[in-house]
Amino acid sequence: xxxxxxxxxxxxxxxxxxxxxxxxxxxxxxxxxxxxxxxxxxxxxxxxxxxxxxxxxxxxxxxxxxxxxxxxxxxxxxxxxxxxxxxxxxxxxxxxxxxxxxxxxxxxxxxxxxxxxxxxxxxxxxxxxxxxxxxxxxxxxxxxxxxxxxxxxxxxxxxxxxxxxxxxxxxxxxxxxxxxxxxxxxxxxxxxxxxxxxxxxxxxxxxx
Numbered sequence: 001x002x003x004x005x006x007x008x009x010x011x012x013x014x015x016x017x018x019x020x021x022x023x024x025x026x027x028x029x030x031x032x033x034x035x036x037x038x039x040x041x042x043x044x045x046x047x048x049x050x051x052x053x054x055x056x057x058x059x060x061x062x063x064x065x066x067x068x069x070x071x072x073x074x075x076x077x078x079x080x081x082x083x084x085x086x087x088x089x090x091x092x093x094x095x096x097x098x099x100x101x102x103x104x105x106x107x108x109x110x111x112x113x114x115x116x117x118x119x120x121x122x123x124x125x126x127x128x129x130x131x132x133x134x135x136x137x138x139x140x141x142x143x144x145x146x147x148x149x150x151x152x153x154x155x156x157x158x159x160x161x162x163x164x165x166x167x168x169x170x171x172x173x174x175x176x177x178x179x180x181x182x183x184x185x186x187x188x189x190x191x192x193x194x195x196x197x198x199x200x201x202x203x204x205x206x207x208x
Contacts, residue, residue, distance in 0.1 A: 016054050018044045023065035035062060059127065067133030071140075078141040080104060081172055082148035091206050094157050098202035101171065102195065145172065162205050170205075174198075 022043035026035055037058050041048045055061040084097035084104075145168050153164035189197075 015044075015046065015050070019046070019051055019054060019061070020065050020068040023061055024069050027062075027065060027069070032062065037061065060129065063127045063129040063133070066127075066130045067137070070134050071137040074137045074141045075144070078144045082145055085148050085152065088152060088157065089155065091157055091208065094152065094206050095202065098171075098206070099199070102198045102202065105174070105198075106195075157207055159205055159207050167205060
């Protein structure tokens with residue numbers, strides 16, 4: 001491959017990424033129903049004709065954008081989830097890591113990320129490209145999480161009966177899998193009481 005070919009390929013990747021970022025902004029501002037390709041092209045500072053050299057039609061662009069956003073959110077969450085759990089060698093270190101994770105989970109941006117994931121999953125039910133892309137992102141994020149958590153089980157840091165996969169599913173779902181239940185209703189809970197419950201749960205899964 002010549003130097004010129006490499007440059008052309010890199011420029012193509014950059015243009016495609018710019019289009020996807022612009023399309024993501026369009027979705028955030030106007031939703032899927034009012035999504036307009038012309039606005040995406042204008043935001044990306046390219047012509048509509050050039051945009052369509054990367055995507056076959058409007059639905060293809062939306063599908064690629066949904067996958068792009070989903071990958072960023074899901075892999076970003078996986079990184080947040082795994083960072084405190086790296087290089088843990090004792091029960092005390094694991095408890096400290098879980099305390100960090102509990103604090104981080106209270107970030108209001110987590111709810112926005114959950115909503116973006118739900119939006120993407122909903123669209124994917126009706127689009128093969130989006131469905132396949134989201135499945136790939138889930139696979140990659142899951143591998144990342146298990147690779148980080150499995151050593152904790154191998155070192156005997158969980159209570160008996162708690163596996164690495166079960167631990168990961170419980171904590172990942174707790175932090176990232178659901179929309180926060182805010183407002184006044186039967187499941188409303190005082191923030192301090194919620195944090196206390198999370199700390200109790202964290203202590204319960206760690207071996208003495």
